[in-house]
Amino acid sequence: MAETHIESILAIDVGAVFTKAILVARIEGAYRFVGHGEAPSTVEPPWQDVIAGVDHALEHLAAVTRRSFLDEHGHLITPERPDGKGVDVCVITASAAGPLKLVLVGLSPDVSVSSLQHAAASTYTQVADILTRRGAGSVDGQPVQRLTEEDRVRRIYRARPDVVCIVGGTDGGAEAPVMELVDSVALAASLLGEEHRPHVLFAGNASLRTQVAQLIGAEAELRVADNVRPNVDVESLGSTQAELEALYLASKAAALPGFDHLRAWTTLPALPTSRAIAHVVQYFSLEETRKGKLAVDVGGASTTVAAARAGLVQLHVRSDLGTSLSARNVLSLCGLDAITRWLPFETTAGEIEAVVTEKELHPTSVSQESHELLIEQALVREAMRLALASAQSSWPVELSGPYPTLLPYLEPIIGSGSALGRAPRPGQAALMMLDALEPIGVTTLVLDTCGLLPALGACALAQPLSTVQALGAGALVTLGTVVTPVGGARMGETILSLRMKYQNGGDLEVEVDAGSLEVLPLPAGQKATLELKPRRNADVGSGPGRGGKREVRGGLVGLVIDARGRPLVASLPANAEKRRERVQQWLWDMGA
Amino acid sequence: MADQTISFYPSETRAIPLTLIQVERRLPAKGEVLVRLGERVEPTDVVARVHQTQDFRIVDVARKLGVPKSQVKRFLLKSVGDTVEAGQPIAMRGGLPGRKVPAPAKGEIMAVGNGRVLIEVAPELIEVHAYLKGTVSVVTPGVGVVIEATGAIVQGRWGCGGEAYGVLRALAEKPDEPLRAKSIDVAAHGAIIVGGGWVDAAALEQAQQLQVRGLIVGSMEGGLRAQAEAMSFPIILTEGFGRVPMAEPLFSLLHGQTGREASISAKTRVRFGVTRPEILIPLPAESRLSPPPPPGAPLSMGARVRVVRPPYLGAVGVIEEMVAKTRRVESGARVYGAEVKLGAAAETVFVPYANLELLR
Numbered sequence: 001m002a003e004t005h006i007e008s009i010l011a012i013d014v015g016a017v018f019t020k021a022i023l024v025a026r027i028e029g030a031y032r033f034v035g036h037g038e039a040p041s042t043v044e045p046p047w048q049d050v051i052a053g054v055d056h057a058l059e060h061l062a063a064v065t066r067r068s069f070l071d072e073h074g075h076l077i078t079p080e081r082p083d084g085k086g087v088d089v090c091v092i093t094a095s096a097a098g099p100l101k102l103v104l105v106g107l108s109p110d111v112s113v114s115s116l117q118h119a120a121a122s123t124y125t126q127v128a129d130i131l132t133r134r135g136a137g138s139v140d141g142q143p144v145q146r147l148t149e150e151d152r153v154r155r156i157y158r159a160r161p162d163v164v165c166i167v168g169g170t171d172g173g174a175e176a177p178v179m180e181l182v183d184s185v186a187l188a189a190s191l192l193g194e195e196h197r198p199h200v201l202f203a204g205n206a207s208l209r210t211q212v213a214q215l216i217g218a219e220a221e222l223r224v225a226d227n228v229r230p231n232v233d234v235e236s237l238g239s240t241q242a243e244l245e246a247l248y249l250a251s252k253a254a255a256l257p258g259f260d261h262l263r264a265w266t267t268l269p270a271l272p273t274s275r276a277i278a279h280v281v282q283y284f285s286l287e288e289t290r291k292g293k294l295a296v297d298v299g300g301a302s303t304t305v306a307a308a309r310a311g312l313v314q315l316h317v318r319s320d321l322g323t324s325l326s327a328r329n330v331l332s333l334c335g336l337d338a339i340t341r342w343l344p345f346e347t348t349a350g351e352i353e354a355v356v357t358e359k360e361l362h363p364t365s366v367s368q369e370s371h372e373l374l375i376e377q378a379l380v381r382e383a384m385r386l387a388l389a390s391a392q393s394s395w396p397v398e399l400s401g402p403y404p405t406l407l408p409y410l411e412p413i414i415g416s417g418s419a420l421g422r423a424p425r426p427g428q429a430a431l432m433m434l435d436a437l438e439p440i441g442v443t444t445l446v447l448d449t450c451g452l453l454p455a456l457g458a459c460a461l462a463q464p465l466s467t468v469q470a471l472g473a474g475a476l477v478t479l480g481t482v483v484t485p486v487g488g489a490r491m492g493e494t495i496l497s498l499r500m501k502y503q504n505g506g507d508l509e510v511e512v513d514a515g516s517l518e519v520l521p522l523p524a525g526q527k528a529t530l531e532l533k534p535r536r537n538a539d540v541g542s543g544p545g546r547g548g549k550r551e552v553r554g555g556l557v558g559l560v561i562d563a564r565g566r567p568l569v570a571s572l573p574a575n576a577e578k579r580r581e582r583v584q585q586w587l588w589d590m591g592a
Numbered sequence: 593m594a595d596q597t598i599s600f601y602p603s604e605t606r607a608i609p610l611t612l613i614q615v616e617r618r619l620p621a622k623g624e625v626l627v628r629l630g631e632r633v634e635p636t637d638v639v640a641r642v643h644q645t646q647d648f649r650i651v652d653v654a655r656k657l658g659v660p661k662s663q664v665k666r667f668l669l670k671s672v673g674d675t676v677e678a679g680q681p682i683a684m685r686g687g688l689p690g691r692k693v694p695a696p697a698k699g700e701i702m703a704v705g706n707g708r709v710l711i712e713v714a715p716e717l718i719e720v721h722a723y724l725k726g727t728v729s730v731v732t733p734g735v736g737v738v739i740e741a742t743g744a745i746v747q748g749r750w751g752c753g754g755e756a757y758g759v760l761r762a763l764a765e766k767p768d769e770p771l772r773a774k775s776i777d778v779a780a781h782g783a784i785i786v787g788g789g790w791v792d793a794a795a796l797e798q799a800q801q802l803q804v805r806g807l808i809v810g811s812m813e814g815g816l817r818a819q820a821e822a823m824s825f826p827i828i829l830t831e832g833f834g835r836v837p838m839a840e841p842l843f844s845l846l847h848g849q850t851g852r853e854a855s856i857s858a859k860t861r862v863r864f865g866v867t868r869p870e871i872l873i874p875l876p877a878e879s880r881l882s883p884p885p886p887p888g889a890p891l892s893m894g895a896r897v898r899v900v901r902p903p904y905l906g907a908v909g910v911i912e913e914m915v916a917k918t919r920r921v922e923s924g925a926r927v928y929g930a931e932v933k934l935g936a937a938a939e940t941v942f943v944p945y946a947n948l949e950l951l952r
Contacts, residue, residue: 016863039600039601040601040603042601044863044865044866045865045866045867046603046604046886046887047887047888052601052888056599056601059598059599060598060599063598098863098864149650150648150649150650153648153650154647154648157645157648183706187650187705187706187708187710190703190705191645191648191702191703191710195621195622301863325862325863348814348815349814349815350813350814350815350816350833351814352814353814353815353817353833354814354832354833354834357750357814357832357833358832358833358900358901358905360862361749361750361832361860361862361900362603362900362901362946362947362949363862364946365900365901365944365946365947366901366921366923366925366927366944366946366947367901367923367925368901368902368903368921368922368923368925368943368944368947369902369903369922369923370922370923370924372901372902372923373923373924373925422925424920424923424924424925424926425924
């Protein structure tokens with residue numbers, strides 16, 4: 001089918017908690033987001049059939065759009081019929097499957113294995129073990145010991161990985177030590193037997209590929225990627241990332257019950273949900289190249305951080321951080337105090353335990369009570385903070401900013417995921433994003449209220465124009481512009497003088513004190529000219545002491561002046577009662 | 593969003609007084625099934641077993657004998673599958689001086705290749721028990737069996753510990769009666785005790801002292817989770833964490849079966865094979881029964897439901913009205929939901945669809 005004849009695209013995202021169905025169609029010559037339907041995913045018992053959740057989501061979408069998608073046999077109607085039934089194309093994204101379990105094997109923990117870790121973090125993976133030949137160095141702060149062959153084989157055997165990734169040697173460089181590792185992997189694979197036989201991904205010295213293939217032989221299915229370190233100064237991750245994504249789809253997503261039936265609805269390749277999100281962020285980064293772009297998708301089971309600048313995209317997936325199925329991991333990684341610091345009331349460990357368990361057992365359930373909602377939102381903040389911290393540690397210089405410990409200047413910042421998109425009040429979503437991501441300078445907060453990011457990224461497979469036009473037509477919701485001055489003033493001192501001249505008349509002048517959080521009225525659809533005069537060394541995005549004029553857009557929240565300071569947690573009082581008062585004040589300030 | 597007719601497909605909890613119970617018992621790896629089709633089994637009977645490799649040793653014979661890897665097989669004294677004792681020679685090279693390679697540990701030779709010998713040591717015997725008193729209805733050779741019985745099924749919400757079987761002993765008279773330490777006396781020894789509302793730390797400790805085989809209760813404070821997980825017996829919460837009475841239909845069913853033998857599993861898994869705690873009580877039936885119907889029904893008027901989140905956590909009721917428009921709840925969220933008539937209080941309350949499950 002020629003791209004130009006595509007009138008309608010159905011995007012299906014099979015998540016760990018929800019299955020979403022999104023319709024994008026050409027209306028008056030341009031692609032628009034038409035509607036979305038969603039239902040709990042049905043991967044697990046008692047359903048154990050992806051299709052049931054897809055049917056339920058399509059039932060919802062049909063009710064919203066008054067359009068039917070399935071024929072009397074339950075098959076997708078494609079292409080679109082003259083009577084408007086069905087769609088021309090279907091695209092599929094998935095994140096419901098468990099992460100790929102990896103064992104990383106390499107020569108040096110500080111060089112090739114470090115690169116491999118970055119590549120592994122770009123999709124849904126869980127690193128079960130890291131084995132290096134050289135004992136020097138450290139991984140995640142833990143010293144790495146030199147291992148005997150027996151140790152290596154034993155650890156691979158016990159990890160029972162889906163994939164053993166081998167790196168080591170620059171192209172044309174080290175051979176014997178790399179082959180020694182490959183030999184251990186081959187032996188471990190033979191021990192694991194048919195039932196647990198892993199895939200082996202070789203991304204080391206390219207001149208060894210033939211020897212590696214001979215040694216691995218029939219013991220495992222071998223895949224080969226470009227060397228992650230073709231030479232010491234160059235890191236090349238794209239090929240390994242692509243292989244891991246392909247393995248995720250082929251060995252994990254494809255094993256989801258009923259996924260093969262869903263795949264039969266389209267000839268286009270399925271995408272991991274995280275990659276589809278990265279496509280959208282990459283598109284934004286090509287449209288405007290001066291500032292970096294950021295999207296954070298907080299799901300029930302995993303959290304994705306996609307950052308891009310001028311087409312260079314950095315994708316980081318934490319399969320262990322989420323708001324429901326992975327909420328317990330968030331709690332155990334950040335600790336109880338990190339959760340309670342965002343709560344305006346006193347609570348107990350038992351109360352937080354109860355909410356975490358409820359979300360684990362019933363991930364689609366909603367908080368009916370404010371206290372439970374605020375505990376859930378505290379978990380969202382910490383999931384985002386943890387994911388961002390690990391993502392930022394691997395960002396290249398193109399995504400670095402003027403302050404090493406803070407985010408770079410970004411525009412826009414997109415928040416996605418049910419916990420953000422369905423926050424009862426826009427101010428709650430905005431405050432979660434501000435507290436977790438701590439942007440600096442001037443930026444726009446954008447909210448993906450319907451979980452469209454994966455769909456829009458995947459639609460590009462069918463028709464790139466559909467992504468561009470649907471985004472341009474406002475598929476995402478603007479929460480507001482945020483101005484964050486950093487440095488240059490003590491708490492309570494004026495840090496910024498601001499004048500906002502509304503496009504439709506009227507203006508507003510405000511003196512902003514360091515430590516404050518303020519929201520000025522600037523409704524969605526309105527524009528204003530903002531004149532910023534920071535105090536002495538305060539930086540509002542143009543460098544210390546530099547102000548200027550800029551045009552800003554309104555949103556559901558308005559114009560937010562976040563002068564609370566960075567890093568934000570440093571501005572939280574140590575005294576628990578005062579801290580709770582401060583947090584309550586921030587919630588009131590944001591209308592949350 | 594405009595109002596539409598939207599179906600909601602909830603999860604289900606089962607509390608069925610008499611049905612056909614089928615439990616699958618599988619080995620973790622291919623092994624041996626020890627029972628025949630139609631055989632009657634008791635919960636403690638071993639129905640399948642497998643020896644699983646836990647550890648091994650790699651012996652570099654080529655290096656130790658100083659011979660090329662390709663020639664190692666010529667010098668081996670043992671073959672794949674042979675058992676060896678620690679110190680027993682597994683390879684030898686003649687001549688002066690001759691060299692012997694001893695086995696580093698007792699085990700079985702698993703593989704020979706690339707100049708090395710691989711010896712499996714201390715394989716672990718894994719036995720799968722029948723768990724349920726019943727009849728073997730399916731045998732999959734090398735994999736496992738299905739045990740079938742008639743009886744009651746009750747599903748819990750959260751549990752810790754493994755499986756157990758024993759006699760049910762109800763220690764509460766009402767579903768909201770807390771399980772106190774003083775209620776747990778010597779009669780609880782070796783029994784699966786059933787409380788009402790919630791259990792406290794002292795009662796957990798008392799249950800441990802008296803070596804109960806299992807504990808079923810409505811709820812417990814979240815702060816007790818670590819203590820509960822350290823107990824030597826399985827614990828099942830039918831409602832969850834907090835101070836929540838056991839749902840009345842579940843309490844009535846369990847209370848009514850006091851003195852009967854039951855099999856309980858507290859295994860709880862939230863992903864990758866969702867598993868819920870269960871209580872299975874074999875009971876005689878006059879005719880052959882069918883297994884419970886598969887899930888799939890959307891919520892509808894008249895359906896019996898249970899609430900899974902506060903403020904009505906654990907309450908059981910009947911759907912009186914499927915509300916067509918979204919409503920705002922206390923947290924501020926706008927949600928689709930139903931008017932539910934809650935049993936005990938005969939109160940009708942609005943509950944989001946997402947917080948309801950069918951109670952069968």
